[in-house]
Amino acid sequence: xxxxxxxxxxxxxxxxxxxxxxxxxxxxxxxxxxxxxxxxxxxxxxxxxxxxxxxxxxxxxxxxxxxxxxxxxxxxxxxxxxxxxxxxxxxxxxxxxxxxxxxxxxxxxxxxxxxxxxxxxxxxxxxxxxxxxxxxxxxxxxxxxxxxxxxxxxxxxxxxxxxxxxxxxxxxxxxxxxxxxxxxxxxxxxxxxxxxxxxxxxxxxxxxxxxxxxxxxxxxxxxxxxxxxxxxxxxxxxxxxxxxxxxxxxxxxxxxxxxxxxx
Amino acid sequence: xxxxxxxxxxxxxxxxxxxxxxxxxxxxxxxxxxxxxxxxxxxxxxxxxxxxxxxxxxxxxxxxxxxxxxxxxxxxxxxxxxxxxxxxxxxxxxxxxxxxxxxxxxxxxxxxxxxxxxxxxxxxxxxxxxxxxxxxxxxxxxxxxxxxxxxxxxxxxxxxxxxxxxxxx
Numbered sequence: 282x283x284x285x286x287x288x289x290x291x292x293x294x295x296x297x298x299x300x301x302x303x304x305x306x307x308x309x310x311x312x313x314x315x316x317x318x319x320x321x322x323x324x325x326x327x328x329x330x331x332x333x334x335x336x337x338x339x340x341x342x343x344x345x346x347x348x349x350x351x352x353x354x355x356x357x358x359x360x361x362x363x364x365x366x367x368x369x370x371x372x373x374x375x376x377x378x379x380x381x382x383x384x385x386x387x388x389x390x391x392x393x394x395x396x397x398x399x400x401x402x403x404x405x406x407x408x409x410x411x412x413x414x415x416x417x418x419x420x421x422x423x424x425x426x427x428x429x430x431x432x433x434x435x436x437x438x439x440x441x442x443x444x445x446x447x448x449x450x451x452x453x454x455x456x457x458x459x460x461x462x463x464x465x466x467x468x469x470x471x472x473x474x475x476x477x478x479x480x481x482x483x484x485x486x487x488x489x490x491x492x493x494x495x496x497x498x499x500x501x502x503x504x505x506x507x508x509x510x511x512x513x514x515x516x517x518x519x520x521x522x523x524x525x526x527x528x529x530x531x532x533x534x535x536x537x538x539x540x541x542x543x544x
Numbered sequence: 545x546x547x548x549x550x551x552x553x554x555x556x557x558x559x560x561x562x563x564x565x566x567x568x569x570x571x572x573x574x575x576x577x578x579x580x581x582x583x584x585x586x587x588x589x590x591x592x593x594x595x596x597x598x599x600x601x602x603x604x605x606x607x608x609x610x611x612x613x614x615x616x617x618x619x620x621x622x623x624x625x626x627x628x629x630x631x632x633x634x635x636x637x638x639x640x641x642x643x644x645x646x647x648x649x650x651x652x653x654x655x656x657x658x659x660x661x662x663x664x665x666x667x668x669x670x671x672x673x674x675x676x677x678x679x680x681x682x683x684x685x686x687x688x689x690x691x692x693x694x695x696x697x698x699x700x701x702x703x704x705x706x707x708x709x710x711x712x713x
Contacts, residue, residue: 289691296665296690298672327694327701331666334644335651340552344566348548348573355577468577 284316291317295324355468404496409466411501414484414519417462417473423482424460424475434461434474442472444514446487449537451476456483456530476530483520483530490515507531511538547589548573550668551596557663558600560652568603572596590674593664597678650700658693665690 286307293299294307311317340348417423426437431448438445442463450458455478462473464486471488495510507518507527516534518527551572555565572595651659657679664675675690676683 288695289687292691292694293672293687296672298687323698324694327698328666330643330647331651331662334647335663336553336667338549338553338556340548340569341562341566344552344569345548347566348570351570351574352577355574 284314286310286314286317288320291320292324295321353470406466406496407499407501407506410486410506410517410519411504413464413466413471413473413486414504417464417475417484418482423462425462427460429458431458434458437461438463438472441470443469444472444487444489446472446474446514446516447534447538448474449534451530451533451537454529454533455479456533478520478522478526478530481520481522481526483518483522483527485530485534486517486519487514489513509535511535547592550589551592553667554593554596554663555600557651557659558597558656559604564603568596568599571603572599575599587674587677589668590670590677593668593670593678594680597680646704647701650697650704653700654693654696657689658696661686661690662693662697 290299290303290307291311294304299307311321425441426434428434429450429452431450435445435448438448438461448458448461452458456476457478459475459477459482462475462484463470464473465471466486466488469488471486474485474487476483476485490510491513495515496506496508498505498507500506504519504521505524505527507524509516509531516531518531518534520527548569551569552565555568555572556562559565559568572592575595576592651662654662660679661675664670664678670678672683672686672690675686679686681689
């Protein structure tokens with residue numbers, strides 16, 4: 282082409298891959314070059330057509346169900362080992378869980394080392410919990426079963442989550458039960474009990490953890506995460522309330538579940 | 545299941561058969577969930593598509609090992625037809641559907657490596673770095689391959705339009 286501009290640079294610009302200075306430079310040139318303008322238009326047309334005509338293929342409901350079922354088989358809670366098929370053993374989720382637990386330990390060690398170096402977020406569980414909490418605050422995501430009646434919420438978990446934690450209403454203490462939800466993380470369907478405290482939503486996650494890898498309390502992106510453990514269940518309360526309010530709910534739940542071993 | 549649709553679309557173009565694509569996607573999602581990183585972070589889509597690609601390779605290699613491999617012909621028109629979304633919106637006119645079919649057919653006629661970068665860039669909207677990771681090629685190769693792929697698709701598209709003076713260019 283008569284225009285000296287190389288096509289791949291123009292395409293890099295079109296793809297948003299050019300640094301700011303080169304982009305500004307190229308924009309000046311495009312302003313005066315009909316050829317490059319036409320080429321950009323062509324690129325845009327091609328993209329529009331591809332997205333419009335080929336971008337709407339969706340996984341079929343059958344595939345969706347098949348994958349969901351396969352995932353459920355992966356995340357069988359208790360008794361996990363007894364139910365493992367030979368094929369699943371070959372796939373060795375136990376091995377992966379071991380690796381994951383090991384990594385968790387490494388992550389804790391790493392966080393100690395890098396404490397003063399950089400605010401690295403090392404335990405992916407923290408991100409999962411915070412993400413799940415933030416997502417829950419978006420409209421229509423907070424609650425799957427809306428009820429202030431713990432006798433409604435608890436049985437709901439039995440069919441929808443891999444754990445069925447004790448559910449309480451502490452309305453008198455200022456922590457109103459508003460409902461329950463199932464969230465998928467740590468390779469299982471965690472049960473989430475949702476409380477409201479004043480204007481704050483508190484999500485209390487619970488999930489099975491056989492590796493006794495309970496993280497310490499932490500604050501991520503402004504959200505407090507309080508962890509505790511009862512039996513083989515890990516709990517995590519996430520909220521933007523103050524620590525004191527969160528600790529108060531933690532001790533209420535512990536008392537109610539009859540666990541006073543950890544103050 | 546985040547990015548299931550993207551995984552499926554990508555697998556469809558890799559395998560060219562719906563049932564093979566289903567197998568690849570299921571295997572890929574299981575692998576993704578079993579592995580440490582999980583489906584999180586901004587790179588989750590690219591990461592899952594990388595696993596899709598690896599699964600496809602493994603499964604294709606196993607099929608070859610067993611001796612039955614229906615290698616698709618590079619320019620099989622039926623492939624293209626199969627790729628067009630069947631659930632077109634109400635606004636889709638027959639002309640639009642024709643155009644979509646043509647585009648799918650032309651895509652199917654491209655070399656697999658061209659098709660791959662086009663899908664990843666234009667439909668899945670991955671950036672060059674992510675495409676490099678999924679396709680397992682250097683970034684420089686992503687750029688040149690993408691440029692060649694776009695040129696090739698455009699050339700075929702223009703050739704298609706010849707003899708159709710009414711068609712929009």
